[in-house]
Amino acid sequence: MESAIPPHLETKRSRHKRVPDDYQPPYPSFVARYKPAVSRVVMAYFGVQYRGATPAAATDALARIAKRFAAADGPAHWDRAHYVDHAGFANVVSVAYWDDVARFDAWFAPARDDWTGKADEGIGTFIEVLRPSVERHETLFSSLGRPEGVAVIADGMSGDVQEHAYWGGMRDRIPLSQTSEMAPGGKAELVRDGARLRVKANDNLCLIRSGQDWSDTEASERELYLGDVEPVLREGMDFLRDDGVAIGCYANRYMRVLGADGTPTEKSYGQSWWKSLAALERWAESHPTHVKIFGAAMKYLSTLGPSAKLRLYHEVTVAAADEQFFEYLNCHPKTGMLTAVETVSA
């Protein structure tokens, strides 16, 4: 068993982890391992938003960003997913990952101009980017062999890690937790730049992408997931979407991953923005829907063991203020991080 924190990111602790050194998790889990030379990753969410039937401008925007992703200095990996938000708007989000900030910077400026520089008929667009140092970021996978999200750009996966299957494992996997509480600092601000709205969010803002892949499940396992687990998960995701702000969740998107042809796959993920890691911890630990999700997952994974075909993963980042970028054009006022600032009047 190994620590989720790679040796080159171990530091002298001023803060303890939550479990004793002899803690043994009840089932195995794994984390993404970057090459030690990777000091920072980039995760960039490009969203297009519309109501009703898909406008031509949306189809066109999606084609354009895909083409840009494939161009020089584009991301090492990207995927696309869809969801309908609480205001009834469809949102298609293309998420791209880099492990080299210089390449991202070289790529980003024209892509940004193209995406949020000018309004297109019938659609809103947004860009949400984090570029965290690897000390501010963790991943977790229930199985090997199919990395998702940021882990696709990693060098590979770890062996069994110790820091999981207990409340506080998420925090303990983030290298910065060795020395910092990662408390939120400062207040979110809205910056108007013509029609473009930028949000400067608080220091130590937290992002989670938490994914499910049931494509390999069969028979009773599939039934168990879709019949018993997914509805509980959806209930929790709906709660965060509709009522999350009061507990520090600015936005929650329960996304369905799309295939290359734009049709839904058997993969989903929840993606949410939180004021702090602590706010995310408190929800996960105490909200009845998530307690149920956790209980179901513990039981599921402990019982099925290595025979489980359901794949679960997540990635969590606690971003410094200067590692964030949020820009919205022509989106409704409760889109993404716009909820963190005063209501935007038209």
Next chain:
Amino acid sequence: MESAIPPHLETKRSRHKRVPDDYQPPYPSFVARYKPAVSRVVMAYFGVQYRGATPAAATDALARIAKRFAAADGPAHWDRAHYVDHAGFANVVSVAYWDDVARFDAWFAPARDDWTGKADEGIGTFIEVLRPSVERHETLFSSLGRPEGVAVIADGMSGDVQEHAYWGGMRDRIPLSQTSEMAPGGKAELVRDGARLRVKANDNLCLIRSGQDWSDTEASERELYLGDVEPVLREGMDFLRDDGVAIGCYANRYMRVLGADGTPTEKSYGQSWWKSLAALERWAESHPTHVKIFGAAMKYLSTLGPSAKLRLYHEVTVAAADEQFFEYLNCHPKTGMLTAVETVSA
């Protein structure tokens, strides 16, 4: 809101608590407050064990210990409860509390001789005593007005405390957690003294008494507790009783409190001995039965709010090696802390 740690026990921290300073629990809870002059409490469990119909020796022993409790230097409070253990033996346990070690010491020697000094026909007897410094001890109550257990001997109750309703609250309420991991140390040893068996257990052994009082509940709340919550609680208690040793629970007793006339009341408590606080934490957080109990309790208390008539409380101690005393006479070999040592052969 106040800290569960009273001001006179606050020390410079080398270990952080698990929640930020601005954490707000979702419902109120309270802790017992001793007079600052109280540096140590004593909790002494006197058990009598038998199989089948109650032997005359048991009735006699219970009357004798009650008389001793009422004598000079006796406890400020005691109660009595009953359960049937995994080996099919009935156990009646009288628990007594002192806030003055000198008085306990003056009282204890003859009581001990009487209880475990000579075998009585058809019964086993045992004594389990902790005398923790107040730094090694915490309590929690869901409501005011009816203290139970050690809290009865306290000076009173706190106002709303901060450190509860999250995983890790129990640890954070123990003053010693400010500076110590409270890791278990040493190995349990069996000491034979004629027919009496003493156990010297490990340093930082953990005791929890966790109680339920449904005597005030009515109608739908009573139905909810007895129909939905109690069976889940019982399932967890049974698991610990039958299979706890593998996860560090040496003994678990799901006790029904007895009234003055020896008949069952509408109060119960689980009492268990753990190798460490960490082992108790892991079970509470990850075993499906306790996750269910916690989820149910969170929902119950958050929903019913101040109108809930169910009363919940617990007391938890992490005892140093020299704060413990365990002695068994004529008990079956899986009684209490005897499970922590090699099987006793007759």
